[in-house]
Amino acid sequence: MDVGPRLAVDIGGTFTDLVLALPDRWLSAKVLTTPEAPERGVLDGTSAILAQAGVAAGDLALVIHGTTLATNALIERKGAKTALVTTAGFRDTLEIAHEHRFEQYDLYMERPEPLVPRPWRYEVPERIAADGAVLLPMDETAVVRIGARLRAEGFGAVAVSFLHAYRNDVHERRAREILSRFIVPELISISSEVCPEIREYERTSTTVANAYVLPLMEGYLRRLQDGLGTMGCAAPLLLMMSSGGITTVETARRFPIRLVESGPAGGAMLAQVLAAANGIDRALAFDMGGTTAKITLIDDQQPQRARQFEIARVARFVKGSGIPVRIPVIDMVEIGAGGGSIVRVDGLGRIAVGPDSAGSRPGPVSYGRGGSLPTVTDADLVLGWIDPARFAGGQITLDAVAAARVVADSVASPLGMELGRAALGITELVTETMASAARIHALENGKETAGRTMIAFGGAAPLHAARLAQKLGIDRVLVPVGAGVGSAHGFLSAPIGYEVVRTRLMALDAFDAALVHALFAAMRAEAEQVVRLGSPEAALHEVRTAYMRYRGQGHEIAVPLPAGPYTADMLYDAFTTTYQALYGRTIPNLAVEVLTWTLALAEMRRLPACLPDVPPAPPPPPAARRRLIDPCTGATVEAEVHDRAVLSAGARVVGPAVIVEAETSTLVPTGFRAGPNAAGHILIERIAR
Secondary structure, X not given: OOOOOEEEEEEOOOEEEEEEEOOOOEEEEEEEOOOOOHHHHHHHHHXXXXXXHOOOHHHOOEEEEEOOHHHHHHHHOOOOOEEEEEEOOOOOHHHHOOOOOOOOOOOOOOOOOOOOOHHHEEEEOOEEOOOOOEEEOOOHHHHHHHHHHHHHOOOOEEEEEOOOOOOOOHHHHXXXXXXXXXXXXXXXXXXXXXXXXXXXXHHHHHHHHHHHHHHHHHHHHHHHHHHHHHHOOOOOEEEEOOOOOEEEHHXXXXXXXXXXXXXXHHHHHHHHHHHHHOOOOEEEEEEEOOOOEEEEEEEOXXXXXXXXXXXXXXXXXXXXOOXXXXXXXXXXXXXXXXXXXXXXXXXXXXXXXXXXXXOOOOOOHHHOOOOOOOEHHHHHHHOOOOOOOOHHHXXXXXXXXXXXXXXXXXXXXXXXXXXXXXXXXXXXXXXXXXXXXXHHHHHHOOOOOOOOXXXXXXXXXXXXXXXXXXXXXXOEEEEOOOHHXXXXXXXXXXXXXEEEEEEEEEEHHHOOHHHHHXXXXXXXXXXXXXXXXXXXXXXXXXXXXXEEEEOOOOOOEEEEEOOOOOOHHHHHHHHHHHHHHHHOOOOOOOOEEEEEEEEEEEEOOOOOOOOOOOOOEOOOOXXXXXXXXXXXXXXEEEEEEEEHHHOOOOEOEEOOEEEEOOOOEEEEOOOEEEEEOOOOOEEEEEOOX
């Protein structure tokens, strides 16, 4: 797999990023995303970058892909007409949810509409007990009647979620067999495969979301494979998953819900590698593109992971206001703050930014593609942070006059502000929004942002990183080589992997070691079957986790487990150590239980060793000078402009300055210095507080 050219492709809301890894070098490219036919942007970008490298499509050894297509379909409600088949009496699970309000005192609070309206939810008489026993055999004639109705009414996908199917899937599997007479079996999702976990609402929601995007993703992946084949590419196509691993296209077609955060997960994988290569024990990964910004905490070279994620929140940043999906994910906070985020003045005379974005069509006003509303990119251009002739590698020449006009008309004039102050206010608001989200995310995980090293990538992140670091109490920022296409770089470093989960409630005072051993053996076999499809010979690394709680608690914590064998005392010690780290205390004399067990299996990949740094040295003369507004002082200054390609390792540029390259620019404000370290990554350091 590591022999020959490898291509990584990341579809974002505004740009599609490509990285071609060759034996002796790598090339990158950015093309505008084509939302009406995403594969077209991928194929056009692939043709362009292969031509640039002088490589034939048939020479590619591997294509790795991450996409926002599933996420966007869920957010925009553009998935298939989907039916839900469930246990009699449980058709309203999606609306009942947790029976609580995410905003208790908001009289006008609105919950997200279920992906499946009530008339499209069908009940089947059947019942499985919590221990897996069959209490009521399934009424197969009812399933036949439902199947005939689904075919007659033209449903494109079906989700089957029966009560307690995570313990015994016999009814779900039989229901799929019957429904397959009426619906293409590949378009039927059953909860015991998609999400075999306790908690009825989350399991049903995840299964419905998977079915909802199945036809869309299947069609897209088929068109992409056909397009690559037409170009002459016979290389395997692998997909990035939300967990940070990559998987086969066959698995992605069955479980497209696992791809919802695939792009940001690639960025986290890049940050993990960079943390190891630069000796960073506590990192904060900051990924800011054209549509959103993502923040991930990385400790001891391992990104935080979670098992639940919310899509399409109706209330910005409010937990519980979105569609929950239980899948393995890199734990991150995502903010509607990117270069394309739209700026407006609200009814109270305040600047508001996002979460909606101008995307690639029409894009910011400065793109000259029909945009009429100001964006963060337009404000950055007004501030002098961006060279309009070099944006996106020179593919788009920005219109600075149009940007100034729209910021003046839409923001500065209504607020009675000078143009530069209005533009600075926009960027300050965006940066503070990101800083606030990062602080809350860290606190919710029992951690803090101060003292970390920020790793900044994505087209817009290097412009805003130093000011964001200042707000978060961070003194060092690393801008990697190829930062503008960072997530695509991360795809190339991600291992092929898969995670399996099983719910088996077990109190430690009734611990069954033999059952746990058999459970992990079965999970290992299932995970290995998937991983070996993409990596037949590689050594594999296994990670086991138990989700544990004190008896009577409603939620669990993730407890890392050794390889085994296990005893009750060992699990208790592991639980109390993790609980103490999270909450600063333990609860004596209270019983402990395990609810869910997970096993993650991936290719064994060694993280790079840390390179020794080089001493600071004077930089070469600047290539140019540019007037800009400094984000840290608010003053208009004469800043040096340096070309990243000519800065040698150790050279340190003192701010205010801008370091330019093909896909992005790094802003070095007053009070900071920056330059390449031994590996060529730009290190921004604070020299004054």
